[in-house]
Amino acid sequence: MSSVAKRLQPFGTTIFSEMTALAVKHNAVNLAQGFPDFDGPDLAKNAAKEAIDAGHSQYARMFGVPKLNAAIAGAFSKRLANPADPDAHITITSGCTEALPATFLGLINPGDEVILFEPFYDSYRACVALAGAIPRFITLRPDSTGRFGFDEAELRGAFTDRTRAILVNTPHNPTGKVFTRAELELIASLCQKHNAIAITDEVYEHLTYEPTLPHISLASLPGMWERTVTLSSVGKSFSLTGWKIGWGIAPPNLTAGVRAAHQFLTFATATPLQFGAAAVIANPGPIVEQYRALFRRNRDVLAKALTDLGFKAFPSDGTYFIMADHSAVSARLGASDDRDLCQKMIERCGVAAIPPSVFYENREHGKPFVRFAYCKKAETIDLAVQRLATLAK
Numbered sequence: 318m319s320s321v322a323k324r325l326q327p328f329g330t331t332i333f334s335e336m337t338a339l340a341v342k343h344n345a346v347n348l349a350q351g352f353p354d355f356d357g358p359d360l361a362k363n364a365a366k367e368a369i370d371a372g373h374s375q376y377a378r379m380f381g382v383p384k385l386n387a388a389i390a391g392a393f394s395k396r397l398a399n400p401a402d403p404d405a406h407i408t409i410t411s412g413c414t415e416a417l418p419a420t421f422l423g424l425i426n427p428g429d430e431v432i433l434f435e436p437f438y439d440s441y442r443a444c445v446a447l448a449g450a451i452p453r454f455i456t457l458r459p460d461s462t463g464r465f466g467f468d469e470a471e472l473r474g475a476f477t478d479r480t481r482a483i484l485v486n487t488p489h490n491p492t493g494k495v496f497t498r499a500e501l502e503l504i505a506s507l508c509q510k511h512n513a514i515a516i517t518d519e520v521y522e523h524l525t526y527e528p529t530l531p532h533i534s535l536a537s538l539p540g541m542w543e544r545t546v547t548l549s550s551v552g553k554s555f556s557l558t559g560w561k562i563g564w565g566i567a568p569p570n571l572t573a574g575v576r577a578a579h580q581f582l583t584f585a586t587a588t589p590l591q592f593g594a595a596a597v598i599a600n601p602g603p604i605v606e607q608y609r610a611l612f613r614r615n616r617d618v619l620a621k622a623l624t625d626l627g628f629k630a631f632p633s634d635g636t637y638f639i640m641a642d643h644s645a646v647s648a649r650l651g652a653s654d655d656r657d658l659c660q661k662m663i664e665r666c667g668v669a670a671i672p673p674s675v676f677y678e679n680r681e682h683g684k685p686f687v688r689f690a691y692c693k694k695a696e697t698i699d700l701a702v703q704r705l706a707t708l709a710k
C-alpha cells in the first residue's frame with residue numbers, strides 16, 4: 318500500500334524525471350525536458366557572485382529582495398502600461414513552480430471549481446488537488462491550420478457559479494500556442510460575468526516567434542488587473558531554469574493570498590540569485606533577442622525534419638516546444654502510443670522527447686502526439702535531426 322498521501326497518489330513521478338533518466342541511460346539527445354543546454358547570461362551570474370561576496374547570504378525579505386521587486390515592476394509596467402508597485406503587488410517565489418501552489422493554496426478554497434485548459438503543465442493538476450478544488454477541463458485541439466484552439470461554447474459552459482478561477486498559460490506548453498487577443502477577451506468577459514479570478518502562467522512571455530501573434534498579458538485587458546494573478550519567472554526567458562526565481566504580480570487583495578501561502582511554503586527565495594535576476598531583468602540588453610533568434614531557427618529546422626519523416630508538426634508560435642502528430646511514424650515503427658514511441662525513439666535513434674498524454678486528464682486525447690523541446694544549442698538540434706533521420710530507414 319502506498320504511503321503517499323491520497324491527494325498526491327494519482328500523480329506518481331513526473332514524466333520529466335522519467336524521460337530524463339531514460340535519456341541519460343541511453344546517452345540520448347535530450348529534447349524531453351525544457352531546459353537549455355547552455356549557460357545563462359554572464360550579467361546575471363556575475364551579479365549573483367558579487368551578491369555572495371558582498372555578504373547577501375541570509376534570508377531575503379519574505380516577498381523579495383527590493384532590487385528584484387523594483388526590476389520586475391519596471392519591466393511589467395512597460396509591458397502593461399499599468400504601474401505595478403514593487404512592494405504592494407509583487408511576490409518573489411522559488412520559480413513559477415512555487416508561485417503556482419502559493420496562488421492555489423492562498424486563494425482557492427476546497428470545493429471551488431477551477432478551469433484548466435488541457436494539455437496542461439502537469440503541476441496545475443496537482444495544485445488543484447493540493448487545494449482540494451474541483452478541476453474542469455477544456456481541451457485544446459488543432460484547427461485546420463494546425464494551431465491549437467478551444468470551443469467557445471465549451472468554455473462558456475465550463476463557467477458556473479462555483480467557478481473560482483481559470484488558469485491561462487500563454488505562450489502555452491506543450492502546444493506552442495500563443496493565445497490571441499480575441500480568445501483572451503472572451504476569457505476576460507467570462508471571468509467578469511462569473512466573478513472569477515484568472516491565474517496566468519506567462520513563463521514563456523518573451524519567447525514568441527510570429528510578429529502577428531505577440532504575447533498579450535490577460536491582466537492588460539480592461540477589468541482584468543483587479544482579478545488576475547500574473548505568474549512568471551526568469552527560468553525560460555533568460556535560460557536560467559535552475560535558478561528557480563519566479564514571481565506573482567497581483568493587486569493587494571490577491572497578493573495577500575499568495576503571500577499567506579508563500580510565507581509557509583518557502584518564506585523566502587535564494588538571496589544572491591535574486592540579485593542576479595534583478596541585474597538581468599533591469600538590463601536585459603540583446604540577450605533575449607539572441608535566444609529568441611536561436612530558438613526560432615531550431616524550431617524551423619526541427620519542424621522541417623519532423624515533417625520530412627512523416628510527423629505532422631503543428632505550428633509553434635512561442636515557448637520551447639513543438640508538438641507533432643506521430644500517427645504515421647508510429648504505424649511504420651509499430652509503436653502503440655506516445656509513450657511507446659518515445660521509448661522506441663530513445664532506444665532506436667537516441668533522441669528523447671515527451672509523451673504528452675500525461676498532460677491530459679483524458680489521456681486518450683494526447684496519445685497521437687509527441688512533444689520535442691528545441692531550446693538547445695543549434696548543434697544539439699542538428700545532431701538530433703541526424704539521429705532522427707535513421708527512423709526513415
Ligand SMILES: Cc1ncc(COP(=O)(O)O)c(C=O)c1O
Nearest residue numbers: 412413414438490520550552563
Ligand atoms: C508552463 C510552465 N510553467 C512553469 C514552469 C516552471 O517554471 P519555473 O522553472 O520558474 O519553476 C514550466 C517549466 O517547464 C512551464 O513549462
